[in-house]
Amino acid sequence: MKKLLSALIFGGLLISCNTSDKSKSASTENVENEKSKEVVSKIDKQLKPIETDEDLIATALMAAPAESRATSKVIGYNMAGEFVTLKEGDSEYIVLADDPKKDGFNAACYHKDLEPFMARGRALRAEGKSADEIFAIREAEVKSGKIKITQGSALHIYYGPNTSYGPETSKVDGAKLRYVIYTPFATSASIGLPETPSAPNHPWIMNPGTHRAHIMISPLENKEE
Missing domain, CATH: 1.20.5 (Single alpha-helices involved in coiled-coils or other helix-helix interfaces)
Incomplete structure:
Protein backbone atom coordinates (compact mmCIF):
# COMPACT_ATOMS: atom_id res chain seq x y z
CA MET A 1 0.00 0.00 0.00
CA LEU A 47 10.26 53.27 -43.18
CA LYS A 48 8.71 56.14 -45.12
CA PRO A 49 6.94 55.93 -48.50
CA ILE A 50 8.31 57.96 -51.40
CA GLU A 51 5.49 60.46 -51.89
CA THR A 52 7.02 63.96 -52.16
CA ASP A 53 9.70 65.67 -54.24
CA GLU A 54 11.83 65.79 -51.09
CA ASP A 55 11.55 62.00 -50.83
CA LEU A 56 12.62 61.68 -54.46
CA ILE A 57 15.70 63.81 -53.78
CA ALA A 58 16.59 61.95 -50.58
CA THR A 59 16.35 58.51 -52.16
CA ALA A 60 18.05 59.53 -55.41
CA LEU A 61 21.09 60.75 -53.51
CA MET A 62 21.48 57.28 -52.00
CA ALA A 63 22.85 56.22 -55.40
CA ALA A 64 25.75 58.70 -55.00
CA PRO A 65 28.82 58.27 -52.80
CA ALA A 66 27.97 59.52 -49.30
CA GLU A 67 30.64 62.21 -49.31
CA SER A 68 29.24 63.80 -52.49
CA ARG A 69 25.50 63.72 -51.79
CA ALA A 70 25.25 67.26 -50.42
CA THR A 71 26.81 68.74 -53.57
CA SER A 72 25.36 66.47 -56.27
CA LYS A 73 22.77 67.68 -58.77
CA VAL A 74 19.49 65.74 -58.91
CA ILE A 75 17.31 65.61 -62.00
CA GLY A 76 14.27 63.55 -62.93
CA TYR A 77 10.50 63.41 -62.88
CA ASN A 78 8.83 65.16 -59.96
CA MET A 79 5.62 63.95 -58.35
CA ALA A 80 3.64 66.00 -60.89
CA GLY A 81 5.24 64.05 -63.75
CA GLU A 82 7.47 66.88 -65.02
CA PHE A 83 11.14 66.31 -65.87
CA VAL A 84 12.96 68.98 -63.85
CA THR A 85 16.06 69.78 -61.84
CA LEU A 86 15.03 68.66 -58.37
CA LYS A 87 18.23 69.87 -56.70
CA GLU A 88 21.13 72.00 -57.91
CA GLY A 89 24.69 70.80 -57.34
CA ASP A 90 28.25 71.40 -58.46
CA SER A 91 30.02 68.11 -57.75
CA GLU A 92 31.26 65.70 -60.40
CA TYR A 93 28.03 63.71 -60.10
CA ILE A 94 24.58 64.00 -61.59
CA VAL A 95 21.85 61.87 -60.03
CA LEU A 96 18.74 60.70 -61.86
CA ALA A 97 15.83 60.23 -59.44
CA ASP A 98 13.39 57.35 -59.42
CA ASP A 99 10.39 57.79 -61.70
CA PRO A 100 7.42 57.84 -59.28
CA LYS A 101 5.06 56.68 -62.02
CA LYS A 102 6.88 53.38 -62.47
CA ASP A 103 6.77 50.28 -60.27
CA GLY A 104 9.68 49.57 -57.97
CA PHE A 105 12.66 51.83 -57.36
CA ASN A 106 15.47 52.84 -59.71
CA ALA A 107 17.85 55.77 -59.26
CA ALA A 108 21.17 56.34 -61.03
CA CYS A 109 24.26 58.39 -60.36
CA TYR A 110 26.81 59.13 -63.08
CA HIS A 111 29.77 61.38 -63.84
CA LYS A 112 28.74 64.74 -65.26
CA ASP A 113 30.75 64.05 -68.45
CA LEU A 114 28.16 61.39 -69.32
CA GLU A 115 25.26 63.87 -69.28
CA PRO A 116 25.31 64.62 -73.08
CA PHE A 117 25.10 60.87 -73.77
CA MET A 118 22.34 60.36 -71.18
CA ALA A 119 20.41 63.45 -72.25
CA ARG A 120 20.50 62.33 -75.90
CA GLY A 121 19.00 59.00 -74.90
CA ARG A 122 16.20 60.71 -72.98
CA ALA A 123 15.47 63.00 -75.93
CA LEU A 124 15.30 60.11 -78.38
CA ARG A 125 12.99 58.13 -76.07
CA ALA A 126 10.75 61.19 -75.81
CA GLU A 127 10.56 61.17 -79.63
CA GLY A 128 9.26 57.63 -79.49
CA LYS A 129 12.41 55.93 -80.77
CA SER A 130 12.86 52.25 -79.94
CA ALA A 131 15.80 50.87 -77.97
CA ASP A 132 17.44 49.59 -81.17
CA GLU A 133 16.98 52.96 -82.88
CA ILE A 134 18.47 54.82 -79.92
CA PHE A 135 21.44 52.46 -79.90
CA ALA A 136 22.10 52.96 -83.63
CA ILE A 137 21.73 56.75 -83.51
CA ARG A 138 24.04 57.19 -80.55
CA GLU A 139 26.53 54.71 -82.02
CA ALA A 140 26.81 56.91 -85.13
CA GLU A 141 27.00 60.11 -83.10
CA VAL A 142 29.74 58.79 -80.81
CA LYS A 143 31.75 57.58 -83.80
CA SER A 144 31.40 60.98 -85.48
CA GLY A 145 32.47 62.80 -82.32
CA LYS A 146 29.11 64.53 -81.84
CA ILE A 147 28.75 62.78 -78.48
CA LYS A 148 31.69 61.89 -76.27
CA ILE A 149 31.82 59.11 -73.68
CA THR A 150 34.83 59.49 -71.42
CA GLN A 151 36.73 56.23 -71.01
CA GLY A 152 36.20 54.90 -67.49
CA SER A 153 33.15 57.02 -66.66
CA ALA A 154 31.09 55.31 -63.97
CA LEU A 155 27.38 54.80 -63.49
CA HIS A 156 25.92 53.69 -60.15
CA ILE A 157 22.44 52.16 -60.29
CA TYR A 158 20.49 51.85 -57.03
CA TYR A 159 17.44 49.64 -57.57
CA GLY A 160 14.92 47.41 -55.86
CA PRO A 161 11.30 46.24 -55.74
CA ASN A 162 10.08 48.53 -52.95
CA THR A 163 9.31 52.25 -52.70
CA SER A 164 9.82 52.95 -49.02
CA TYR A 165 12.99 54.10 -47.31
CA GLY A 166 14.62 54.81 -43.98
CA PRO A 167 15.42 58.52 -43.56
CA GLU A 168 17.83 57.66 -40.74
CA THR A 169 19.51 54.70 -42.45
CA SER A 170 19.69 56.37 -45.90
CA LYS A 171 18.61 53.11 -47.51
CA VAL A 172 15.67 52.17 -49.72
CA ASP A 173 14.02 48.99 -48.46
CA GLY A 174 15.49 45.99 -50.32
CA ALA A 175 17.54 48.08 -52.78
CA LYS A 176 20.99 47.15 -54.12
CA LEU A 177 23.76 48.85 -56.07
CA ARG A 178 24.94 47.80 -59.52
CA TYR A 179 27.95 49.44 -61.17
CA VAL A 180 28.73 50.22 -64.80
CA ILE A 181 32.09 51.49 -66.08
CA TYR A 182 32.01 52.75 -69.67
CA THR A 183 34.82 51.57 -71.96
CA PRO A 184 33.75 52.67 -75.48
CA PHE A 185 34.58 50.15 -78.23
CA ALA A 186 36.50 47.87 -75.85
CA THR A 187 36.34 44.12 -76.37
CA SER A 188 36.93 41.08 -74.21
CA ALA A 189 40.35 40.70 -75.83
CA SER A 190 41.34 44.34 -75.35
CA ILE A 191 40.61 44.57 -71.62
CA GLY A 192 40.74 40.92 -70.55
CA LEU A 193 37.21 40.41 -69.22
CA PRO A 194 34.64 37.74 -70.18
CA GLU A 195 31.49 38.64 -72.11
CA THR A 196 29.31 36.84 -69.55
CA PRO A 197 29.52 37.00 -65.75
CA SER A 198 31.55 34.22 -64.13
CA ALA A 199 29.59 34.67 -60.88
CA PRO A 200 27.57 37.34 -59.07
CA ASN A 201 29.67 40.39 -58.18
CA HIS A 202 32.28 39.49 -60.81
CA PRO A 203 33.05 42.05 -63.55
CA TRP A 204 32.30 41.31 -67.19
CA ILE A 205 32.02 43.32 -70.42
CA MET A 206 28.66 44.07 -72.03
CA ASN A 207 28.06 45.39 -75.58
CA PRO A 208 31.72 44.77 -76.50
CA GLY A 209 33.09 46.52 -79.58
CA THR A 210 30.38 49.21 -79.56
CA HIS A 211 30.08 52.78 -78.30
CA ARG A 212 28.17 51.38 -75.34
CA ALA A 213 30.77 48.82 -74.25
CA HIS A 214 30.92 48.79 -70.49
CA ILE A 215 32.10 46.77 -67.53
CA MET A 216 29.25 45.40 -65.45
CA ILE A 217 29.53 44.63 -61.73
CA SER A 218 26.24 43.26 -60.39
CA PRO A 219 25.52 42.61 -56.69
CA LEU A 220 25.49 39.27 -54.97
CA GLU A 221 22.06 37.64 -54.93
CA ASN A 222 19.91 37.90 -51.78
CA LYS A 223 22.45 40.01 -49.93
CA GLU A 224 22.25 43.68 -49.08
CA GLU A 225 25.15 45.98 -49.88
Whole structure:
Protein backbone atom coordinates (compact mmCIF):
# COMPACT_ATOMS: atom_id res chain seq x y z
CA MET A 1 0.00 0.00 0.00
CA LYS A 2 2.84 2.33 0.93
CA LYS A 3 4.58 1.51 -2.36
CA LEU A 4 1.39 2.28 -4.31
CA LEU A 5 0.94 5.56 -2.45
CA SER A 6 4.56 6.54 -3.08
CA ALA A 7 4.19 5.76 -6.79
CA LEU A 8 1.05 7.90 -7.05
CA ILE A 9 2.73 10.82 -5.27
CA PHE A 10 5.85 10.55 -7.47
CA GLY A 11 3.73 10.38 -10.61
CA GLY A 12 1.82 13.46 -9.53
CA LEU A 13 5.05 15.35 -8.98
CA LEU A 14 6.29 14.37 -12.47
CA ILE A 15 3.05 15.56 -14.09
CA SER A 16 3.24 18.79 -12.11
CA CYS A 17 6.86 19.37 -13.15
CA ASN A 18 6.14 18.63 -16.80
CA THR A 19 3.15 20.96 -16.79
CA SER A 20 5.23 23.65 -15.10
CA ASP A 21 8.07 23.22 -17.63
CA LYS A 22 5.64 23.43 -20.55
CA SER A 23 4.07 26.54 -19.08
CA LYS A 24 7.47 28.17 -18.62
CA SER A 25 8.47 27.20 -22.16
CA ALA A 26 5.22 28.56 -23.61
CA SER A 27 5.62 31.72 -21.56
CA THR A 28 9.21 32.23 -22.76
CA GLU A 29 8.14 31.61 -26.37
CA ASN A 30 5.33 34.15 -26.07
CA VAL A 31 7.74 36.76 -24.68
CA GLU A 32 10.19 36.12 -27.54
CA ASN A 33 7.39 36.40 -30.11
CA GLU A 34 6.24 39.69 -28.61
CA LYS A 35 9.79 41.02 -28.69
CA SER A 36 10.12 40.01 -32.37
CA LYS A 37 6.85 41.74 -33.19
CA GLU A 38 8.07 44.89 -31.43
CA VAL A 39 11.31 44.88 -33.44
CA VAL A 40 9.43 44.39 -36.75
CA SER A 41 6.94 47.09 -35.79
CA LYS A 42 9.78 49.47 -34.95
CA ILE A 43 11.47 48.81 -38.28
CA ASP A 44 8.19 49.30 -40.17
CA LYS A 45 7.61 52.64 -38.42
CA GLN A 46 11.07 53.80 -39.50
CA LEU A 47 10.26 53.27 -43.18
CA LYS A 48 8.71 56.14 -45.12
CA PRO A 49 6.94 55.93 -48.50
CA ILE A 50 8.31 57.96 -51.40
CA GLU A 51 5.49 60.46 -51.89
CA THR A 52 7.02 63.96 -52.16
CA ASP A 53 9.70 65.67 -54.24
CA GLU A 54 11.83 65.79 -51.09
CA ASP A 55 11.55 62.00 -50.83
CA LEU A 56 12.62 61.68 -54.46
CA ILE A 57 15.70 63.81 -53.78
CA ALA A 58 16.59 61.95 -50.58
CA THR A 59 16.35 58.51 -52.16
CA ALA A 60 18.05 59.53 -55.41
CA LEU A 61 21.09 60.75 -53.51
CA MET A 62 21.48 57.28 -52.00
CA ALA A 63 22.85 56.22 -55.40
CA ALA A 64 25.75 58.70 -55.00
CA PRO A 65 28.82 58.27 -52.80
CA ALA A 66 27.97 59.52 -49.30
CA GLU A 67 30.64 62.21 -49.31
CA SER A 68 29.24 63.80 -52.49
CA ARG A 69 25.50 63.72 -51.79
CA ALA A 70 25.25 67.26 -50.42
CA THR A 71 26.81 68.74 -53.57
CA SER A 72 25.36 66.47 -56.27
CA LYS A 73 22.77 67.68 -58.77
CA VAL A 74 19.49 65.74 -58.91
CA ILE A 75 17.31 65.61 -62.00
CA GLY A 76 14.27 63.55 -62.93
CA TYR A 77 10.50 63.41 -62.88
CA ASN A 78 8.83 65.16 -59.96
CA MET A 79 5.62 63.95 -58.35
CA ALA A 80 3.64 66.00 -60.89
CA GLY A 81 5.24 64.05 -63.75
CA GLU A 82 7.47 66.88 -65.02
CA PHE A 83 11.14 66.31 -65.87
CA VAL A 84 12.96 68.98 -63.85
CA THR A 85 16.06 69.78 -61.84
CA LEU A 86 15.03 68.66 -58.37
CA LYS A 87 18.23 69.87 -56.70
CA GLU A 88 21.13 72.00 -57.91
CA GLY A 89 24.69 70.80 -57.34
CA ASP A 90 28.25 71.40 -58.46
CA SER A 91 30.02 68.11 -57.75
CA GLU A 92 31.26 65.70 -60.40
CA TYR A 93 28.03 63.71 -60.10
CA ILE A 94 24.58 64.00 -61.59
CA VAL A 95 21.85 61.87 -60.03
CA LEU A 96 18.74 60.70 -61.86
CA ALA A 97 15.83 60.23 -59.44
CA ASP A 98 13.39 57.35 -59.42
CA ASP A 99 10.39 57.79 -61.70
CA PRO A 100 7.42 57.84 -59.28
CA LYS A 101 5.06 56.68 -62.02
CA LYS A 102 6.88 53.38 -62.47
CA ASP A 103 6.77 50.28 -60.27
CA GLY A 104 9.68 49.57 -57.97
CA PHE A 105 12.66 51.83 -57.36
CA ASN A 106 15.47 52.84 -59.71
CA ALA A 107 17.85 55.77 -59.26
CA ALA A 108 21.17 56.34 -61.03
CA CYS A 109 24.26 58.39 -60.36
CA TYR A 110 26.81 59.13 -63.08
CA HIS A 111 29.77 61.38 -63.84
CA LYS A 112 28.74 64.74 -65.26
CA ASP A 113 30.75 64.05 -68.45
CA LEU A 114 28.16 61.39 -69.32
CA GLU A 115 25.26 63.87 -69.28
CA PRO A 116 25.31 64.62 -73.08
CA PHE A 117 25.10 60.87 -73.77
CA MET A 118 22.34 60.36 -71.18
CA ALA A 119 20.41 63.45 -72.25
CA ARG A 120 20.50 62.33 -75.90
CA GLY A 121 19.00 59.00 -74.90
CA ARG A 122 16.20 60.71 -72.98
CA ALA A 123 15.47 63.00 -75.93
CA LEU A 124 15.30 60.11 -78.38
CA ARG A 125 12.99 58.13 -76.07
CA ALA A 126 10.75 61.19 -75.81
CA GLU A 127 10.56 61.17 -79.63
CA GLY A 128 9.26 57.63 -79.49
CA LYS A 129 12.41 55.93 -80.77
CA SER A 130 12.86 52.25 -79.94
CA ALA A 131 15.80 50.87 -77.97
CA ASP A 132 17.44 49.59 -81.17
CA GLU A 133 16.98 52.96 -82.88
CA ILE A 134 18.47 54.82 -79.92
CA PHE A 135 21.44 52.46 -79.90
CA ALA A 136 22.10 52.96 -83.63
CA ILE A 137 21.73 56.75 -83.51
CA ARG A 138 24.04 57.19 -80.55
CA GLU A 139 26.53 54.71 -82.02
CA ALA A 140 26.81 56.91 -85.13
CA GLU A 141 27.00 60.11 -83.10
CA VAL A 142 29.74 58.79 -80.81
CA LYS A 143 31.75 57.58 -83.80
CA SER A 144 31.40 60.98 -85.48
CA GLY A 145 32.47 62.80 -82.32
CA LYS A 146 29.11 64.53 -81.84
CA ILE A 147 28.75 62.78 -78.48
CA LYS A 148 31.69 61.89 -76.27
CA ILE A 149 31.82 59.11 -73.68
CA THR A 150 34.83 59.49 -71.42
CA GLN A 151 36.73 56.23 -71.01
CA GLY A 152 36.20 54.90 -67.49
CA SER A 153 33.15 57.02 -66.66
CA ALA A 154 31.09 55.31 -63.97
CA LEU A 155 27.38 54.80 -63.49
CA HIS A 156 25.92 53.69 -60.15
CA ILE A 157 22.44 52.16 -60.29
CA TYR A 158 20.49 51.85 -57.03
CA TYR A 159 17.44 49.64 -57.57
CA GLY A 160 14.92 47.41 -55.86
CA PRO A 161 11.30 46.24 -55.74
CA ASN A 162 10.08 48.53 -52.95
CA THR A 163 9.31 52.25 -52.70
CA SER A 164 9.82 52.95 -49.02
CA TYR A 165 12.99 54.10 -47.31
CA GLY A 166 14.62 54.81 -43.98
CA PRO A 167 15.42 58.52 -43.56
CA GLU A 168 17.83 57.66 -40.74
CA THR A 169 19.51 54.70 -42.45
CA SER A 170 19.69 56.37 -45.90
CA LYS A 171 18.61 53.11 -47.51
CA VAL A 172 15.67 52.17 -49.72
CA ASP A 173 14.02 48.99 -48.46
CA GLY A 174 15.49 45.99 -50.32
CA ALA A 175 17.54 48.08 -52.78
CA LYS A 176 20.99 47.15 -54.12
CA LEU A 177 23.76 48.85 -56.07
CA ARG A 178 24.94 47.80 -59.52
CA TYR A 179 27.95 49.44 -61.17
CA VAL A 180 28.73 50.22 -64.80
CA ILE A 181 32.09 51.49 -66.08
CA TYR A 182 32.01 52.75 -69.67
CA THR A 183 34.82 51.57 -71.96
CA PRO A 184 33.75 52.67 -75.48
CA PHE A 185 34.58 50.15 -78.23
CA ALA A 186 36.50 47.87 -75.85
CA THR A 187 36.34 44.12 -76.37
CA SER A 188 36.93 41.08 -74.21
CA ALA A 189 40.35 40.70 -75.83
CA SER A 190 41.34 44.34 -75.35
CA ILE A 191 40.61 44.57 -71.62
CA GLY A 192 40.74 40.92 -70.55
CA LEU A 193 37.21 40.41 -69.22
CA PRO A 194 34.64 37.74 -70.18
CA GLU A 195 31.49 38.64 -72.11
CA THR A 196 29.31 36.84 -69.55
CA PRO A 197 29.52 37.00 -65.75
CA SER A 198 31.55 34.22 -64.13
CA ALA A 199 29.59 34.67 -60.88
CA PRO A 200 27.57 37.34 -59.07
CA ASN A 201 29.67 40.39 -58.18
CA HIS A 202 32.28 39.49 -60.81
CA PRO A 203 33.05 42.05 -63.55
CA TRP A 204 32.30 41.31 -67.19
CA ILE A 205 32.02 43.32 -70.42
CA MET A 206 28.66 44.07 -72.03
CA ASN A 207 28.06 45.39 -75.58
CA PRO A 208 31.72 44.77 -76.50
CA GLY A 209 33.09 46.52 -79.58
CA THR A 210 30.38 49.21 -79.56
CA HIS A 211 30.08 52.78 -78.30
CA ARG A 212 28.17 51.38 -75.34
CA ALA A 213 30.77 48.82 -74.25
CA HIS A 214 30.92 48.79 -70.49
CA ILE A 215 32.10 46.77 -67.53
CA MET A 216 29.25 45.40 -65.45
CA ILE A 217 29.53 44.63 -61.73
CA SER A 218 26.24 43.26 -60.39
CA PRO A 219 25.52 42.61 -56.69
CA LEU A 220 25.49 39.27 -54.97
CA GLU A 221 22.06 37.64 -54.93
CA ASN A 222 19.91 37.90 -51.78
CA LYS A 223 22.45 40.01 -49.93
CA GLU A 224 22.25 43.68 -49.08
CA GLU A 225 25.15 45.98 -49.88
